[in-house]
Amino acid sequence: MNTPNASPLNVDALFIGPKSENRVFFKEMMEYAVSEHLHWRADFHPEDPALVTPVEQHAGDFRQTLYRTEGILRQLSSKLKNTSVPWFSPRYLGHMNADTLMVSNLAYVMTMMYNPNNCAHEASPTTTELEVEAGLDLCRMFGYDPKRSWGHITSGGTVANYEGMWVARNLKTIPLAIAQHEKARDLVAGKSEKELLNLSPSAVLDLTDELKKRGLFEEVRALSCRGVGIKQGSLGKILVPQSKHYSWMKAMDVLGIGQEHIVPLPVDENYRTDVAKMREITFRLIKEGHPILAMVSVVGTTEEGSIDHVDEVIKLRAECERKYGASFYVHVDAAYGGYVRAMFLDEDNRFMDYDALLARYRAEDIIPAGVTWPKHDVYEGFKAMAEADSITVDPHKVGYIQYAAGAVCMKDKRIVDLISYHAAYVFEEVDEAEGADTKVVLGSSIMEGSKAGATAAAVWAAHRLVPLNIGGYGKVIGRGIVTADWFAQRLASAKPLTVGRRRFEVRPIMHPDFHMVNFTFKEIGNDSLEDHNRLNKKMYEICSYASGRTYTNDFLTSSTSLSVEEYGDTPWHYVASRGFSRAEWDKVESVYILRAAVMTHFLRKAEDFDAYWEQLREVFAAKLAHIVDMEDKTGADTLIAA
Structure with missing residues (x-):
């Protein structure tokens, strides 16, 4: 095994950043990854002639094919930018996603162009070894x-x-x-x-x-x-x-x-x-x-x-x-x-x-x-x-x-x-002299068949840069754990949010074991569990991809339901703590919650988190006001009893 870099690790230098702060380095290394592959192709048997000539490259159908390629990629880029989820932003607190390591992205792209298949060693002589490592x-x-x-x-x-x-x-x-x-x-x-x-x-x-x-x-x-x-x-x-x-x-x-x-x-x-x-x-x-x-x-x-x-x-x-x-x-x-x-x-x-x-x-x-x-x-x-x-x-x-x-x-x-x-026809025996006691033939020993060697390269590269110990991943993961703890503490002590004559309280389900924080909103004075669930479902709908405005939304989260069918009576502990009666729980048998994996690395400074929390409270109030306003306009079945 290669010894991972033991020098001090700066977590902020590992990611592109919410505002593409490290864009210059990332673009330079992306260009390096592509250029190296292009040189590799060009230098393979330099005595071989070019098989696509300049004359052919200037032909009308050739140029049209390139224009169509560009058009499709621009169309794809537009779709991706309009509807993809911005995992990289602290505004996203939902699924187990966050900004990804630059080194793994670059390693994946670099390796992807070589197209190794880790099913067979002969199709992936480099990346099979990286996967084993x-x-x-x-x-x-x-x-x-x-x-x-x-x-x-x-x-x-x-x-x-x-x-x-x-x-x-x-x-x-x-x-x-x-x-x-x-x-x-x-x-x-x-x-x-x-x-x-x-x-x-x-x-x-x-x-x-x-x-x-x-x-x-x-x-x-x-x-x-x-x-x-x-x-x-x-x-x-x-x-x-x-x-x-x-x-x-x-x-x-x-x-x-x-x-x-x-x-x-x-x-x-x-x-x-x-x-x-x-x-x-x-x-x-x-x-x-x-x-x-x-x-x-x-x-x-x-x-x-x-x-x-x-x-x-x-x-x-x-x-x-x-x-x-x-x-x-x-x-x-x-x-x-x-x-x-x-x-x-x-x-x-x-x-x-x-x-x-x-x-x-x-x-x-x-x-x-x-x-x-x-x-x-x-x-x-x-x-x-x-x-x-x-x-x-x-x-x-x-x-x-x-x-x-x-x-x-x-x-x-x-x-x-x-x-x-x-x-x-696919697998190779491992020679005893080469150390068969320490190697396993990869392709024949797994459930999957063809698999991307680029993935193995991405994981391998991440481990080389960020050691799997307290001084490596410990520093990265620790940031999310601290932020999640602060977030849970603020939810637990948050003052009610006032919307007109109505007041709402937000509380965490429990203190997190690491960085998943579950929470719900409850209208003060409304002890209907069905109304509580509808309120939180509506909050999810306007704070997720379901809103239809993922990229422009100012807060994004995920959700789930904790039901008797799956968890027995365990959710009752939280339901009771929020003031709902046993009769309500026995009738509804489910509590709808908002679910936030707080994996962001960028709120570790207390002053940054304080500012973030104040902004988030304003967002929460605005979302609740939107829900109340929609109720008033529809005049249909009320989401929450007034």
Whole structure:
């Protein structure tokens, strides 16, 4: 691995900026990227003649083709400028998007022109190596041993989650396949099917090592689910928090496990998995004889940004192994929050002691006085990620890298053998002499086929410039965390907004675990939850792309609904805190909220944020006035009771 630049990092120099402040450098490097590629083409076998002559280039149809090309690009530019979402601006507080790193944009463009396909090494001799390096960067960040682990780039968190469950599913069936093979069954002699389905992931992988020594691995693998399929419900349950991303439902469908085998884990009022209920459900399933295929923790829930108690999941698995001889696979869905683990690492990739971490935050002004982060349970959750079997993470979220860049990391790379394929016309064997023990053939070991090598280059370049530790990504991510904390504090103490004779109050759902801040507006004196939901839905409609004026809007956000169907009674905690009755909650069973991932890097100075907040209060008041005015003009069903 190349050592990332250890010199001091200036965060403002990493991005183009909300007002294109770094435009000169960006344009210079963009021109460099294009020019280098053009020189590369021109210098390839200079003895070859030019195949397009000046005479041909001046022909009428040639010029017309260029004019048409220019016209189409101008048309596209107009569409993009008119309707695209300005993620780069602090005025956008919605989805997990912000300004992207200049180096990743430039690396992507530079590489894109070479058009490498990371499915096959022969089609991407450079970028395949970059992808492997970038994957190991992420493994190190999560505390995995780079000599034993494996990671790679995916199109996003959905595919990464699929791969996590793909390996978990295949792993679960290997012991059963061993028991069926005449020459291998002695490895599991005396074990019942129940015992085979409850082996730990490491124990199963140790069995695969023995199969390889005997030359039986391929034969046994053919008897696993990848060869003969799975019997409905035969592998057990998958325990997933209620806060899960919808990709988990799709994964159960795609992998043939069946959605009915998902067991939802209730979440507490902070939208983290409820530890007591998780333990209760797990022990009940084991006592009823159900094997557990996998348990999922979420580090950065999509709707609330909450950090699950990964440490409690790891403790629970150890307890189940000790007390009941029952084990299961642990996957962490950290698509949103995975990169935040860099906030806890020193320059030697060591996970820092809690008190030392806080001291360094203060000393380097990464997290200033008045902001308490991380909460101790959040710290423990991030620390325990090193014990998970696999982890999903999205560089295109808190890695500040452009789409599409997801990733999956696996603690023990032996597990890749359970899913790998080989086609001689695409893939190349890795020579033992070249270090086969440290390499995995990329194309045959992933769910996707053709994939852009430019994405791998973008992630690799970002990691080289911005180290995955407290002095690199820690400084970048820390800015958003601080701004989110300030934003939540201001919402929690904000004075009512007055519109005519009506007054409105805005409050956060809870204090954020890192930088997702959810909040709602409520008209003071109106205790109808339906009116509350309509008000916030209207606020979303006029503060989002739905308004039809994305680029000229003065504030943009996103939204979601927290319902009984998805979260049980958990949202009631907030509903009650806003003064709504239990009868209202039982009738409506859903609360509509505004959702803001505060990822901007440009409001870290207290004076800048103070000015921003005052301006935002004026925007909020103007939006509410617009809603009230529209009610008065329509005279239809009132949005809010007067």
